[in-house]
Amino acid sequence: MQxxxxxxxxDRIPGVRRLTRLPAQLLRKNxxxxxxxxxRVPLFAPGSKRPTLPFPHPWNYWxxxxxxxxxFWEAERDEGPARHNRxxxxxxxxxxxxxxxxxxxxxxxxxxxxxxGQFDRDTLPSSGIAxxxxxxxxLYANGESWKRQKKLATPAFARTTLFQxxxxxxxxxxxxxxxxxxxxxxxxxxxxxxxxxxxxxxxxIKAVMLEMLxxxxxxxxxxxxxxxxxxxxxxxxxxxxxxxxxxVNKVGCPLHRMPNFTKGIAKAKSASDVFEELTDLAIxxxxxxxGLWAQFRSDAPDDALRSxxxxxxxxxxxxxxxxxxxxxxxxxxxPDMQERVYKEVCDVEDYTPEALxxxxxxxxxxxxxxxxxxxxxxxxxxxxxxxxxxxxxGKRMRIPAKTHILMDVWHANRHDDHWGxxxxxxxxxxxxxERWERIAEQNHEGLDLLHFGFGHGPRFCPGKxxxxxxxxxxxxxxxxxxxxxxxxxxxxxxxxVSTKPLDGVMLDVTRR
Ligand code: HEM
Numbered sequence: 098m099q100x101x102x103x104x105x106x107x108d109r110i111p112g113v114r115r116l117t118r119l120p121a122q123l124l125r126k127n128x129x130x131x132x133x134x135x136x137r138v139p140l141f142a143p144g145s146k147r148p149t150l151p152f153p154h155p156w157n158y159w160x161x162x163x164x165x166x167x168x169f170w171e172a173e174r175d176e177g178p179a180r181h182n183r184x185x186x187x188x189x190x191x192x193x194x195x196x197x198x199x200x201x202x203x204x205x206x207x208x209x210x211x212x213x214g215q216f217d218r219d220t221l222p223s224s225g226i227a228x229x230x231x232x233x234x235x236l237y238a239n240g241e242s243w244k245r246q247k248k249l250a251t252p253a254f255a256r257t258t259l260f261q262x263x264x265x266x267x268x269x270x271x272x273x274x275x276x277x278x279x280x281x282x283x284x285x286x287x288x289x290x291x292x293x294x295x296x297x298x299x300x301x302i303k304a305v306m307l308e309m310l311x312x313x314x315x316x317x318x319x320x321x322x323x324x325x326x327x328x329x330x331x332x333x334x335x336x337x338x339x340x341x342x343x344x345v346n347k348v349g350c351p352l353h354r355m356p357n358f359t360k361g362i363a364k365a366k367s368a369s370d371v372f373e374e375l376t377d378l379a380i381x382x383x384x385x386x387x388g389l390w391a392q393f394r395s396d397a398p399d400d401a402l403r404s405x406x407x408x409x410x411x412x413x414x415x416x417x418x419x420x421x422x423x424x425x426x427x428x429x430x431x432p433d434m435q436e437r438v439y440k441e442v443c444d445v446e447d448y449t450p451e452a453l454x455x456x457x458x459x460x461x462x463x464x465x466x467x468x469x470x471x472x473x474x475x476x477x478x479x480x481x482x483x484x485x486x487x488x489x490x491g492k493r494m495r496i497p498a499k500t501h502i503l504m505d506v507w508h509a510n511r512h513d514d515h516w517g518x519x520x521x522x523x524x525x526x527x528x529x530x531e532r533w534e535r536i537a538e539q540n541h542e543g544l545d546l547l548h549f550g551f552g553h554g555p556r557f558c559p560g561k562x563x564x565x566x567x568x569x570x571x572x573x574x575x576x577x578x579x580x581x582x583x584x585x586x587x588x589x590x591x592x593x594v595s596t597k598p599l600d601g602v603m604l605d606v607t608r609r
Contacts, residue, residue, distance in 0.1 A: 200488035231404030316387025331371030467550030
């Protein structure tokens with residue numbers, strides 16, 4: 098990456114860059130330079146039949162994947178870089194670059210960080226998250242503030258901490274007990290082995306995930322009933338509000354200052370109170386050093402940690418629920434793969450890192466799940482200055498300062514150019530854990546085939562080890578107890594903060 102470390106004067110005076118760019122915008126000059134030139138997407142395209150407009154507004158914001166799709170409408174006709182890189186450039190506004198090109202995604206992710214001239218995480222698509230959790234968090238902050246948050250919060254989640262033998266055993270035991278106990282409740286619904294029951298699994302997965310996080314990880318002791326009936330619905334509503342708030346609340350008014358104009362606002366306020374209560378309960382264990390707090394070495398006051406705790410609670414719940422829901426939804430449509438995973442896990446009681454590493458087929462199922470249906474479907478970035486990026490193939494692109502960048506991981510991972518038969522042996526749109534066996538056999542450089550499921554570069558997910566352990570335990574425990582078949586043939590998605598199966602993981606379940 099090359100960038101101007103000290104931004105020119107026009108970027109330091111608000112509004113000047115916008116004015117200097119206007120003539121070129123009116124002349125429809127492509128603002129990108131180099132070997133990778135993205136193609137322009139029109140703001141309006143009457144008669145084109147594209148899915149929606151290329152920006153979120155109050156009538157399309159709940160279909161974000163259709164918005165991304167709009168950028169690549171008829172892109173298959175293009176050859177070269179324009180096929181996977183598109184932009185919108187509306188006079189008076191900064192350009193928007195949408196990329197489903199893994200080389201470009203990797204280069205931009207690597208060049209994101211706190212050093213002068215590096216890309217920021219774009220805060221625009223997460224303004225609703227910041228209003229609900231606070232701006233001073235690892236997820237939302239940029240620059241020095243992000244660096245401070247990272248230093249403070251990530252050591253507790255690091256693989257080296259979590260996978261210390263004693264620490265790991267304690268978490269793995271409590272996590273496993275939680276998962277098995279909760280899934281056995283489902284078991285009781287089914288009177289006889291061989292009897293089939295139809296259930297929507299997502300609410301159960303969510304409750305187990307939240308229980309693991311608040312009770313096992315943060316050392317609280319909240320009853321399962323309260324978690325399922327009070328805190329999960331409260332958090333669900335906060336998350337639903339976040340998505341709406343990001344698009345609709347253009348004035349940036351915090352929720353607690355909003356008058357109760359509508360029932361929705363009143364409901365969001367009461368959900369936000371429930372969220373605060375849960376945050377208090379998660380922090381409470383700190384003084385006694387319960388759960389993760391035993392590992393946490395910092396003299397930062399509790400208040401300085403609140404935003405991050407809120408992000409961990411809401412974000413981790415979303416991401417782990419999405420990941421486990423998708424894995425089970427995919428296995429429900431592949432009974433052969435379900436049996437292979439069962440053979441691996443049926444005798445496993447011990448979830449040490451070594452035991453987890455032996456579960457090769459489960460590992461491939463989880464990798465394939467994150468590839469085909471990534472929980473976080475796009476990663477937002479912002480160019481702080483005019484920046485040259487370079488891919489590992491040596492291709493370069495100059496991205497103008499202030500450009501909003503959407504790294505469209507969902508469509509990158511689903512394109513045959515990157516993951517199809519020629520590259521991995523299986524069509525990109527198929528759920529085929531076998532592709533990972535083939536990739537391993539071909540001894541592909543892991544780095545060539547990145548699915549970005551946990552991100553890449555300095556803003557990589559700090560919760561990866563914890564999240565993977567939770568998801569492997571829940572999926573493993575479920576396969577061990579039940580045989581299950583999808584109630585619907587198609588496995589469609591809905592997307593908000595994260596993606597999830599549209600039907601809430603509707604399954605026909607039989608006890609083994
Ligand atoms: C297992 C499911 C999870 C998935 C699939 C996931 C995915 C991701 C991804 C893709 C990113 C990078 C986003 C970007 O580059 O813009 C990310 C960042 C992040 N994740 Fe996760 N995550 C998971 C679990 C967790 C957990 C359990 C926690 C915490 C308890 C967590 C906390 C975070 C935070 C704080 C960031 C922002 C890091 C930064 O900007 O420096 N995640 N996650």
